[in-house]
Amino acid sequence: MVFVFFCIGGVLGPMHQHASLTTRENAPEATRSLEADVSLLGRTLDAFPGVVVVVGNDWPFYYDIGLLRRECREFGRRVVNVVKTLGGSKEQAVLDFMSGRAEPFIVIASPDFEFTELTASRRIDVDLEHGFDDEARAGLLEHLDTLGVYASNPLSEDDMLRATVVSRDVRRAQKYISPIRAREDVAFQHKLRSLMSEEAMR
Template identity: 50%
Template sequence: MVLVFFCISGVLGAIERHPSITTRDTEAEATHSLDTDSRLFAETIDPFPGAVVVVANDWPLIYGLNTLKQECVPFGHRIVNSVKLVGGTKQDAILTYMASRSEPYVVVASSDFEFSEMTAERRVNVDSEAGFDADAANRLREILEGYGEEAKRPLSADEALSAAVNNPMLRHMQKYVTAS
């Protein structure tokens, strides 16, 4: 399984952009429509059944996971979790989320959010104006292909459950119950 953090600024369906506490101060408010971006994103991850999506932009602060799945129609069925960010940067939230996990991950992020060299090898940079374009799709495809079977193998029921659980203690209990 490979976790793909979707962290792209813009609006999608009924999900509107709201002021972000983690957008760089010098950036304009992102009003880019993500409809085309989300279709290309979905097409890009489609050949990789082991790639699941964790929404890591501002939407989870306002919208629940079911709403995110409904509004992100092209890839909504792949959304397994979200990162609810209150303080710090999106990179900090993603690294905190991954601290208790061992799965490989990719960050697909707009340039208006603060990311450093720490995630550079695993990151697909998305231009705020161009959105998720052919270059971003090629980069994501390249990273996912690099993960090989982790990205190409369909998820087991245990992996799907593990991806949907944030709490490390619950994941540990889930492994114990599965083993019994």
């Protein structure tokens, strides 16, 4: 699996940039329509069934993931998650998101979000005027080709579920996996009830 972070400032359908939250001071206002970007990126990813998309714009503060999926419909079911930033940089939010995950990732970013050398080797930089164009597409294809089976292998339903939930939730859920799978254990119901009670008291 490969995570692609979509961090291009602009407008898509009803979704507009909210610069006060995550955009650095004095950055140009991003008002460009992202329909062409999403369309080209969606077509580019068609050949890579192992890629999922995480929306790293400012929209997740204002719109739920259902609307994000509808407006980014060219990505299909690939939109699995969002990055929400309140304080700090967008880059740090991306790194925090990936901190509990071993999968490779790529960031597609415009300059209105603050990214540094920390992510340079796995980032496709786009400008506010041209967005995700043919040059950026070529860079993304190069990255994805390098990643090989991570990008080309189709994902299972379990893979998609792991991509959709945040790592904190995965860690909490792992407490229940063994008991839930041990349905033949006569103590299953008692153990599960005990675990859930402990969790509720925290």
